[in-house]
Amino acid sequence: MIFKVDQWWWTDAFSNKLSVVAVLLLIHTGWCNMSWAASAELRANQSPPYYANVPVELVLSAEGFSESPQPVLTFVDPKQGKMTLAGVSPNISSSIQIINGKMSRSKTVLFNYHLRFTAPKPGNFTVGPFTVTQGVTEVQVGAATIEIGSIPQAGDQEIKVVLPEGNIYVGQRLPVKVEWWVKLDRVENLMNPLATVPLFDLDGVFQFYDQDNASADNQLTIADHVFPATVEKRNTQKGTYAVWTVERLMVPLRPGNYNITPASLSVDEAVRWKRDFFGRRTPSQVRKLRAVDQERVLTIIDLPIKGRPESYSGAVGQGFAFEVSADRSVVQVGDPIKLVLTLKGDVEVANTSLPLLSNDLPANDFRVPSGKIAGVYDGETKQFEMSIRVLNESVREIPPLSFSWFDTKLQTYQTTQSRPIALSVRPAKMVSASDVIRSKGDESEINGSHSDVGIEDAKSSVNVDSGEKRKAFSLSGADLSINKDKGLLLGQQESWLGGIVQQIICYSFAFSLMAVALFTRRRSDLDPEMLARQKEHKDQRQRIKNGDTLSEISDAVRRIAAGAASVPRDEIDLFLSECDSLVFAPGGEAVGVDENLKKRALSLAEKMTPTTTGVK
Amino acid sequence: MRKILLTLLCFFYGFCEVSLALDEGTSIDSTNEYLNAAFKVYGEAQAATQREIRMDKFRRAQHLFSNVESEVEPNAPLWTNIGTAALQAEDLGYAILAYRKALLINPNYDQARQNLIHARALLPSTVPTPGDDGVLDSFFSWHSSMKVDSQAGLAALFFVLAALGFAFAIHWRSGMIRNLSFFPLLLWGGLLISVLIQLTGGNRPQGVLVANESIARAADSVNSPMRFSQPLPAGTEVEILDVRDPWAKISMANGRDAWIFASSYELVE
Structure with a gap:
């Protein structure tokens, strides 16, 4: 059914419809200056009919130009309607052909300029002419006429x-x-x-x-x-x-x-x-x-001039709120105070500017930056930041700042004010030639107040704010030279006194000294005869060890026995008699010393300790 | 006996040489550049006529001297230079802090003492500063006029002297030498006690306010009332009684206490 209705409409509407003929054209009468291959053509991207207020898409193709730079398209704006350049699409293609071993290479560069023409009403409209320029190469495309029809009115x-x-x-x-x-x-x-x-x-x-x-x-x-x-x-x-x-x-x-x-x-x-x-x-x-x-x-x-407040800066709407905050409340005269002014509203505040603050901040008390302050809009509020300086120590607050707007519902100007901010302003620190030399009066004042006054408690001190006079920053009494001795500054000439190594050495040396003293004292307390006997005993033992003849060994044993405190007589006599019999036997002197005999002699020497009597 | 003594003396001398050589082992190449730059900037600052440029260059010199300080062993001349640059830059907080540190290292460093007294005088008269030493302090001035390391080193030397005396007394059986040796032993004992007192004395940490203005409060809360009607200026010397991050309880020279932000002060250590 639908198809039948549609078909009926199609045939009927088609007969009643304005015949729309598209004129499209390739008109190139361009004048080519250098590039004989450069050419351009204009065509429609869609088939007719074309309607009023419906953009007609046109494409101007230019080829034969170099790959870069991109050629520039210029055209004459149509007397009626609107022509816009929607974009450019370069199309570069290369091809290589080999025939009978002979290779040929070609490259095609095509620039498509997409244009959009919108006619405001039915009728014939002229577009163009167009010019494509690349350096000294220029190609022109002549004007074309487009027939625009009207679209049937939709009843539903x-x-x-x-x-x-x-x-x-x-x-x-x-x-x-x-x-x-x-x-x-x-x-x-x-x-x-x-x-x-x-x-x-x-x-x-x-x-x-x-x-x-x-x-x-x-x-x-x-x-x-x-x-x-x-x-x-x-x-x-x-x-x-x-x-x-x-x-x-x-x-x-x-x-x-x-x-x-x-x-x-x-x-x-x-x-x-x-x-x-x-x-x-x-x-x-x-x-x-x-x-x-x-x-x-x-x-x-237009907004009324009558009744326009001084704090009005062009805001229109309803429900503005204005807040001001300061980064510090205790300042010296001349110190900067950073103010943050926040503007809120149900309406657009993005384009709202600050009013002149000089109306609320007197020039005698505050220095306000000149020029417009740019604000930052975060989607809901707009914030302005600025620095002001207090010029007078009698200032006690940042007064309320005003912001005005025109209320479209009430059709009058409205004004809101921020809350005042209390300030504590002290005199500025002044450094001048007079500060270098301090008068006696000042000295006595400082010395007098320096005693034990101290900082008073917040509750009890009433006159501190006004009574305390800040001292001048005079450096005349200081030694302002700097030490340039690199050895001292780099810690290379620091005293070795106090180092852990020094202390360890000192204490080790002291204890060693005491030990040596005790040792030598003890040695000196011993009997020299006993020391001689001990030395004799030691020497004779060495003779036994190194002895080459029996008579030498037997002599050493006899000497040890002579200075010994206790002597095993039987063993000594037996040993000596054995030695004598061997010595006095024929050829006995030539006979070597038996090792077992040496061991026996050393064993006997061990048993014969020197006398320990005779200690002083 | 003589051989033994000679050996011990050689051993002692040799160790002293080794200890000095170890002390000189620190590399000074990187710090030399900072030091030269600091001298140059300080000189430029003194030559500058515009106040802003002078201040800026003195601050720069202070910064460069501080860089050197972080590279080398702490020493009084360097801290005094830092303090002087800070004083020239009108930064009383860091100037007093630097002079205090210099005097902690070398209590006899005259320039630091002189400039500290001057810097204290520049503070508002309502700010209490540590008072002069009393009679007893003067009598025992050696106790505070010598750093702990030096006292310990001197004590060790006195101990060596006493040991030497006792050694001779033992060896030669001399009662007079023995009695004389008790004198260095007494000095050793006194110094040792002084060192122990300073190491374990339990003194409260000292600090100097370096923030421009520190609001002293009655409790460790920003909502508590102000303890004093005026903020404490930079350069106020305090004792740290308690630390509750981020707050610290301080006591000033006149005994008043208050709570401030711990970031407002630097310790004298």
């Missing part, structure tokens, strides 16, 4: 630009809605909606801002931009509609009456369907439909 769609009611003031921030209403049962057949809102193009008269819209789950294209849109179902007397809504914020910049060209929307409606390879339903034939808003006149009212 509407487009509306919704503005808030009431007066509109310069600087006021207004929410603007663009709504596209479509009968719910026709939504499925519609595609590629494209809206045109001339209000958005009035640069210099209005300024528009876009905010993040978390609830936006759809999109709507307005001119060249895609805006987030919400879609909802609304019931009216005419039926149920699906409504796409795009929201923007509008700020009028200039007063006056403005005729606003009505917004319009074109959309493709499928009139014939087919099934693709996967069985899905796709449109095989579409028609353009158009919805148009009503024309309107906007009156922008």
Whole structure:
């Protein structure tokens, strides 16, 4: 059924429709200066018909130019309509051909300039001429004429630009809605909606801002931009509609009456369907439909001059709040105080500037920076930072600072004030020639007050703030020379006294000295005869060890026995007799000493210890 | 006996040489550059006529001297240089701190003592400063006029002297030498007691406020009332009674106590 209706519409509409002929052309009468191969042509990217307020996409292809730099396209703006350059796509291809072993190489450089022409109404429109320039190479494409037809009005769609009611003031921030209403049962057949809102193009008269819209789950294209849109179902007397809504914020910049060209929307409606390879339903034939808003006149009212406060700096809206904080409250005269001024409001504060603070901060008491202070907007508040200096020690507070705005609801100026900030200001520290020499009066004053006054308790000291006079920073009594002895400064000439090594050595030496003294004392206390006997005993033992003859060994044994305290007589006599018998035997002197005999002699010497008597 | 004594003396002399050689082992190449730069910047600061440039260069010199200090053994001349640069830069807090550190290392360093007295005089008269030494302090001035290391080293030398005397007395049986040897032994004992007192004396840590203005509070909380009507200026010398991070309880020379931020002071150590 649908197909029948669509087919009927197609034949009927086709006969009634304006015949739209596209003129397209390749007109190249270019004058080539150096590059004989450079050429350009203009063509449409889509087939006719073309409609008013629906962009026609044109492509200008230029080839024969060098790869770089990119050629520049210039064109004459059309008298009616709008031509924009959407982009450039270079296309560079190289090919190598080998025929009968002969290799030939070619390279093609093609630049495609994508243009978009939008005609405001039906009729014939001329675009061009176009010029493509690269260095000294220039190619021209002549003007072309495009025939634009009108799109049939859609009876079941509407487009509306919704503005808030009431007066509109310069600087006021207004929410603007663009709504596209479509009968719910026709939504499925519609595609590629494209809206045109001339209000958005009035640069210099209005300024528009876009905010993040978390609830936006759809999109709507307005001119060249895609805006987030919400879609909802609304019931009216005419039926149920699906409504796409795009929201923007509008700020009028200039007063006056403005005729606003009505917004319009074109959309493709499928009139014939087919099934693709996967069985899905796709449109095989579409028609353009158009919805148009009503024309309107906007009156922008300038802000009243009468009653404008001095602290007004151009803010328009409602519900501003103004806070001021300082980084310090105890200062000396001349010290900088960093002020943070925070501006909050239900309305846009991003473009709000600070009022003149010199009205609230007298020049005699405060030094305020000249010039405008740039603020930082964080999405909700705008913060301004500035440094002021207190010039007078009698200042006790930073007075309330004023901020004014024009309230559009009350249609009057409103003013808010920040809270005052208490200050403790002390005299400045002055350094001058008079500070170098201190008078006697000053000295006595300082010495007198230096005794045991100390810092008074907060509760008990009343006159400290006013009574304490800060001393001048005089350095006349100090030794301001610096030590340049690198040996001292690098710690190389430090005394070795006190080092752990020194202490260990000292104590070791002392104890060793005492030990040596005790040892020598003890030695000196012994009997010299006993020492001689001990020495004799030791010498004779050595003789036994080294002895080569029996008579030598027997003599050593006899000497040891002579000085010994106890002597094993029997063993000695036996040993000596054995030695004598061997010595006096024939050839006995030539006989060597038996090792066993030496061992026996040493054993006897061990048994014969020298006498220990005779200690002093 | 003579051989033994000679051997001991050679051993003692040899160890002294080794200890001196060990002390000289520190590398000074990197610190020389800082030192030269510090001298140069200090000279430029003295020659500068514009106040801002002078201050900036004195601060720079102070910083360079501090860099040297971090590389070498602490010594009084270097800390005095740091203090003098800080004093010229009108930074009383760090100037007093540096002079205090210099005097801690060498209590007899005259320049540090003189400049410390001068820097204290530059503080507001309401700020209490440590008082002069009393009669007993003067009598026992050696106790504080010599650093602990030197006292310990001197004690060891007196012990050697006493040991030498006793050794001779033992060897030659001389009662007079023995009696004379008790004198260095007594000195050794006195010095040793002094060292022990200073090492285990339990003195409270000393500090100097270096923050420009430190608000003294009655308790360790920012919401507690101010202890004094004015903030404490940099250069106030205090004793640290207690530390509760980030707060510290301090006591000033006049006995008043207060709570300040621990980051406001630097320890004299």
